[in-house]
Amino acid sequence: MVNKIIKKIYTFLIFAFLYAPIIVLIVFSFNNSKSRGVWNGFTMRWYIELLKDQEILKALYYTILVAVLSSAISTFIGTFAAIGIYNMNLFSRKIVLNINYLPVLNPDIVTAVSLMTLFRFVNLELGFLTMLLAHVAFSVPYVVLSVLPKLKQMNKHLAEAAMDLGATPMYALRKVIIPEIMPGIVTGALIAFTLSIDDFVISFFNTGSGVTNLSITVYSMARRGINPEINALSTLMFISVLVLLLIINKRSSKDSKGGMISYEKML
C-alpha cells in the first residue's frame, strides 16, 4: 500500500518537474504585464499582438520551412544511407558507422563554425540555402541511427523472397523493405524535425541577412526583455504538438486494428 503511494508520488514529481515550466509559461502568456514576475490580470493581448508582429511571424515561417525541408531531405538521404550501410561488409560498416557517430558527438559550436568556414571557402553567400544545408547536415546522422536498428530487426530473406517471386530490386525496396522499416523512418524524420526547430547555435552562424528562425529571434530579445508574445507563440506550438500527438495516436491505434482485420481476411 505504502509502496503504491510512493510510486504515485514519484510519478507525480517526475511529471511536475517536466511540465511545471510549461504550465508557468502558458499561464504567463495571459498576464496583463510585460513582467514575468508579477501577475497583473488576465488578457488576450499578447495573442492579438503576436498575429500582428511581422518579425516573429517571419521567423516562424522560416523555422517551419527549414524544419519541413531539412527533415524531408535528411530523411531521404539518411534512409538510403542506412540501407547502404546495412549491406556493407562488417569492416567497412564499422568504419562508416563511426564516421556517422562523429557529428552526433561533436559539440554544436564546432559543427556550426566548421560549416560556416566551409560555406565561406566555397564562396556561398550565407542565407536561407546555407541554413537549410547546415540543418540537413546535422540531421542525417540521427536518421541513419534511427533507421539502422529497424533494418537489423527485419527478416533478411524477405527482400530475397520478393525478388524470387519476380519483383525487381526497386519494387522489392518500395514494397517490402521501406514498409518494414517505416517506423524507423518516421522516428528519424520526427527527430530531424524537432532538432531543426530548436537549433540555435548552428543556425546563428550559418544564416545571413534577413533570414532568422525563432530561436535566434527569441535570443536576440534578451537585452530588452523577452516579449510575452513569445509565451503566446510557445503556448500555441505546445498545443498544436499535443493535438498532433493525439491524432497520430488515434490513427495508429485504428491502423493497427485495420491491419489485424486485413491479416485475418488474408487468412
Added chain:
Amino acid sequence: MKRCYKTLLLLAIVLIISMVGAGCGQEKPVLNVYNWGDYIDPDVIKDFEEEFNIKVNYSTFTTNEDMYVKLKSGGTSYDVAFPSDYMIEKMIKEDMLLKIDMNNIPNYKNIDDKFKKLDFDPNDEYSVPYMWGTFGIIYNKNVVKDKVDSWNILWDEKYSDQILMLDSQRDSIAVALKKLGYSMNSKDLKELGKAKEELVKQKPLLLAYVGDEVKDMMIGEEAALAVVWSGDAVYMMRENTNLDYVIPKEGSNLWFDNIVIPKTCKNKKDAELFIDFLCRPDIAARNTKYIGYSTPNKEALKELPKKITEDKVAYPSDEEVENCEIFNDPGKFVKEYDRIWTEVKVQ
C-alpha cells in the same frame, strides 16, 4: 504509396510558396539591416519601405560580440548595423566600417552637438547616434531610507542580501573603479587590483549577480538595490512606483548605440537614405516612444510629450552626467578584466 505522393505534393507546395516569397523581394532594391532585438518601431520600417520603395531585410542580434562575429566572418551583406560605443572603436581600428557621407544625411543636423565627435569616433566619420543612456542604481524607496547618491551604498551592510549586481565583468569592475574614484577605463593594474578587493569585500552582501532577470526581481521587490541601465530603469519605475533611480555622484557609464555602415555593405546609397530617415524628428520620436531609451535627436525631443522628456532618469542634467565616462575598447587588455572577474567569481 498514396501517402508518399501526398508528402511529395506538400513538399512541392511548400517549395512554390518559398519561391514566391523569394521572388517578390527581387524586383525592389533590398536593404539589409542588423539591429538589436526589439530595438525599432516596426511601423517605421514599413513607412520607409513604402516611401522609398525599398525592401528592408531586418535581422537582429543579442550582444555586440555576436554582431561582431557575424560581420567579421563575412559571407553576409549587412548594409546598416547598430553597435555600441566601444565596439565602434574596435571596428574602426580593424577597418570594418565605411565612412558615411554626411552630405547625404541632411537630418544629421537634428542630432544634439553634445553627442557628436565622441571619443570612439572623434571626427564623426563612421557613426550616427541612435540611442543613449547611463547606468546607475535603482532602489526601493520603502526599504532604503538613506540618501542614495553614491556607489558606497552597495557596500552598506545594512542592506546585506538585498543588493543585486550585474553579471557582466566590464560593468561590475567599472562600479568598483568608480567607487574608488578611478577611471572606469583604467589600465593600471594596481587600481584594478584594488577594485578586485572591493568586489570581493562586497560579495557576501550580495543577493546575486544577475542578468536580464533583474527587472522582474526589482519589480517583484525581491531586492532593494540594483545596478541597471537607465532605459530599463524607466520601464521598472513604470511597473512599480516604489522604485527610484540615481546616477551616483562619483559618476558612471554613459553609453551609445550608433548607426554604422559595415564594409560588407552593397547598397551604400540606400543605407544612407535609411540613416537619414531614422534621424528625422518624427521618426526618431516614434522610435524613442517605442523603445523607451533616450534619443540624441534634439528636434525629436520637441515632438515628444513632456512626460518623457522631463523624466530625469532618461534625460539627466548635464551636471549629473559630468563625471560619466564612455567605455573604451580595451583591446588585448581584456585578458586582465577576464582574470579579475574570474578571481572575484570563484571567491
